[in-house]
Amino acid sequence: MPLAKKRIGIVCPYGWDTPGGVQSHVGDLAEYLIAQGHFVSVLAPVINEEAIPDYVISAGRPISIPYNGAVARILFGPLAFARVKQWIGNGNFDLLHLHEPAIPSISLLACWASEGPLVGTFHAASTRQKIAFAITPFIEPVIEKLTARIAVSEAARETLQIHLDTDAVVVPNGIYAKRFSDAHTDPRWSGNTIGFMGRFEENRKGLSVLIEALPLIIEKIPDIRVIVAGPGNPATILEDMDPHLRQRFTFLGRISEQDKANFMSSVSIYVAPNTGGESFGIILAEALAGGASVLASDIPAFDSLLGHGKYGSLFQSENAQDLAKRAIELLNNPDLRTAIAKAGREYAQSFDWDVVAERIYDVYEMAMVGHDGVTLSSDSRAWNKLLGRN
Amino acid sequence: MNKFLAAALFIAALAWYLSFLAGRLDRLHNRVETSWANLDGLLQRRAAIAIEIARSEISDPASSLLLTFAAHQARDASVRDRSQAETGLTGALGILLESSGEISTPIELDLVRELDDLTQKIKVAIAMHVEAVDRTQMVRKKFLIRIFRLAGHAPAPVIYEFEGDVL
Numbered sequence: 001m002p003l004a005k006k007r008i009g010i011v012c013p014y015g016w017d018t019p020g021g022v023q024s025h026v027g028d029l030a031e032y033l034i035a036q037g038h039f040v041s042v043l044a045p046v047i048n049e050e051a052i053p054d055y056v057i058s059a060g061r062p063i064s065i066p067y068n069g070a071v072a073r074i075l076f077g078p079l080a081f082a083r084v085k086q087w088i089g090n091g092n093f094d095l096l097h098l099h100e101p102a103i104p105s106i107s108l109l110a111c112w113a114s115e116g117p118l119v120g121t122f123h124a125a126s127t128r129q130k131i132a133f134a135i136t137p138f139i140e141p142v143i144e145k146l147t148a149r150i151a152v153s154e155a156a157r158e159t160l161q162i163h164l165d166t167d168a169v170v171v172p173n174g175i176y177a178k179r180f181s182d183a184h185t186d187p188r189w190s191g192n193t194i195g196f197m198g199r200f201e202e203n204r205k206g207l208s209v210l211i212e213a214l215p216l217i218i219e220k221i222p223d224i225r226v227i228v229a230g231p232g233n234p235a236t237i238l239e240d241m242d243p244h245l246r247q248r249f250t251f252l253g254r255i256s257e258q259d260k261a262n263f264m265s266s267v268s269i270y271v272a273p274n275t276g277g278e279s280f281g282i283i284l285a286e287a288l289a290g291g292a293s294v295l296a297s298d299i300p301a302f303d304s305l306l307g308h309g310k311y312g313s314l315f316q317s318e319n320a321q322d323l324a325k326r327a328i329e330l331l332n333n334p335d336l337r338t339a340i341a342k343a344g345r346e347y348a349q350s351f352d353w354d355v356v357a358e359r360i361y362d363v364y365e366m367a368m369v370g371h372d373g374v375t376l377s378s379d380s381r382a383w384n385k386l387l388g389r390n
Numbered sequence: 391m392n393k394f395l396a397a398a399l400f401i402a403a404l405a406w407y408l409s410f411l412a413g414r415l416d417r418l419h420n421r422v423e424t425s426w427a428n429l430d431g432l433l434q435r436r437a438a439i440a441i442e443i444a445r446s447e448i449s450d451p452a453s454s455l456l457l458t459f460a461a462h463q464a465r466d467a468s469v470r471d472r473s474q475a476e477t478g479l480t481g482a483l484g485i486l487l488e489s490s491g492e493i494s495t496p497i498e499l500d501l502v503r504e505l506d507d508l509t510q511k512i513k514v515a516i517a518m519h520v521e522a523v524d525r526t527q528m529v530r531k532k533f534l535i536r537i538f539r540l541a542g543h544a545p546a547p548v549i550y551e552f553e554g555d556v557l
Binding site (some may be wrong): 115141144145147148149166167168169235359362363365366367369371 | 410415417418421422424425427428510511512513515517518520521524525529
C-alpha cells in the first residue's frame with residue numbers, strides 16, 4: 001500500500017451491536033486500514049455506546065424495521081441527519097465509504113449531504129424488492145453522486161443493474177484466511193457429523209430443510225449427528241421435532257472465532273441450506289478456508305461463490321430429497337470430500353483480507369483522483385454563499 | 391392574491407429544481423473529465439510498461455517489434471480510436487506473456503507484477519468512466535435539461551467502448 005496516509009470515513013447503516021455480515025465487514029475493513037496506518041472513523045447506529053471500539057462514532061439508537069426478510073436495525077430522520085452532517089463537517093475526510101447506500105439509512109443521508117470522493121458498497125442481492133422500483137426516482141440522483149461503486153458479489157451487481165440501472169466493480173467480502181488455516185480437528189465435532197452455522201431461528205437460513213432431510217440421511221448413515229452453532233433458542237426448533245431426531249442435535253450457541261475455525265475443519269460436511277436473502281455467503285468462504293467440504297443450496301450467491309459446484313456441492317434449494325441425496329453422496333465418499341475441501345481451501349485464499357482490502361484500496365485511489373477531500377454539499381450552495389454562511 | 395402566491399411558489403420550486411438539476415449535471419460532466427484523465431494516465435503508464443517489456447529479456451525481437459508498435463499506436467490514438475488501439479496492445483501483451491513461459495529474472499518479474507497491478511486498476515477506472523459517461527448521457531436527455539439548455543456548452547461525452555473484461 002502506498003505511503004500516503006489518508007483520512008477515511010466509513011458509514012455502516014446497520015446497528016453496530018447486532019451481529020451481521022455488513023457490520024463485521026465494516027469492522028474488519030476499518031481495522032485493516034488502521035493497521036496500514038490510515039485514519040479511519042466509522043459512523044454507525046449504536047445501542048450501547050460503552051461497548052464500541054475507539055474508531056466507531058455513534059449516530060444514535062437504531063430503530064427496528066422489517067427489511068429483506070429479516071429485521072434491520074437502521075436509523076434515519078432529522079436528528080440522525082444533523083449528526084451525519086456534523087461528522088462529515090468535522091471529519092476532514094479524504095474519502096467516504098458508504099455501505100448499502102440504497103436503503104433509507106445514514107449511508108443514504110451521508111451520500112446526500114456530501115460532495116467529493118464517495119465510494120458505495122452494495123451488499124444486498126434480491127430480485128423481489130418491488131419497493132425498489134417505487135423509490136428509484138428519489139434515490140437515483142443520490143446514488144449518482146457515488147464516484148465509484150462496489151458490489152460484493154455478482155448477485156449484488158445484478159440487483160444493482162436491475163433496480164438502479166448502474167454498474168459496479170465486484171470486490172468480494174473479506175475473511176481472515178490465516179486464522180482458519182491453523183485450525184485443528186476437535187474430537188467433539190468430528191466423526192459422521194453435519195455442521196450448520198447461523199441464526200437458525202430465521203426461516204431463510206433453512207435449518208428446517210435440513211431437518212426434513214435428516215430421516216432420509218439416517219436411513220443410509222445411521223450414526224449421523226447434526227451440530228448447530230449460532231445464536232438462538234434451541235427449544236423453538238426442538239419442540240416440534242420427532243424425539244428420535246432430537247438426540248442427534250447438538251446446539252453450541254454462539255462460538256468464538258477460534259472455535260469457528262476448529263468447527264469448520266472438524267465436521268464431515270458443512271451444510272448451508274439457506275433459501276434466499278443471501279448476497280455473498282461469507283460463512284461459506286470461511287467454511288472453505290477452514291477446510292470443510294461444503295454442501296449448499298443453489299441460490300445465486302452460493303452458486304457463484306462455489307464456482308458452480310467446483311469448490312463445494314450444490315443441491316436444489318428447498319428440496320430436502322436432493323439435500324439428502326447429495327449429503328449421502330459426500331458422507332459415503334471420503335476421497336471426494338477431501339478433494340473438494342482441498343480445492344475449496346486454496347480458492348478461499350482469494351477472499352483473504354490482504355487481497356480484498358488491497359482491491360478496495362485500489363478503488364479508493366481511483367475515486368480520490370481529481371478531488372480534494374470530502375465537503376458538505378450545503379457549503380457549496382449558491383444561496384449560502386450569497387448570505388455569507390459557511 | 392392566492393393565484394399570485396401559487397405562481398410564485400411554483401416558480402420558486404421550478405428554480406430550485408432547475409438549479410438542482412444543473413448542479414447534478416455539472417457534477418457528472420466534471421466526473422467524466424476526471425475519470426477520463428485518470429483512465430488516460432493509467433493507459434499511458436501501461437503503454438510505457440509495454441515498451442519496457444519489449445526491451446526486456448522476456449521478449450524476442452519479433453514480439454518486441456509488435457509490442458512497440460502496438461504501444462505507440464495506443465499512445466497516439468484519438469479518444470474515438472483509443473479503445474481499438476488499447477485492445478490491440480492488450481492482445482500483443484497477451485501473446486507475449488503467454489508464450490514466454492516461466493519468468494525468473496527479478497527485473498522482468500517486477501515488470502510483470504506492475505503490469506498486473508495496473509491492469510486491476512485500469513479495470514476499475516474503465517468501470518468508473520463508462521458509468522460516468524452513461525449517466526451523463528442519460529441525464530442530458532431529460533426534457534427539462536434540454537429545453538432550459540442546462541448542459542450549456544459542455545461537449546457531449548464520448549463513450550469509451552473498451553470493456554474491462556478484455557484486459
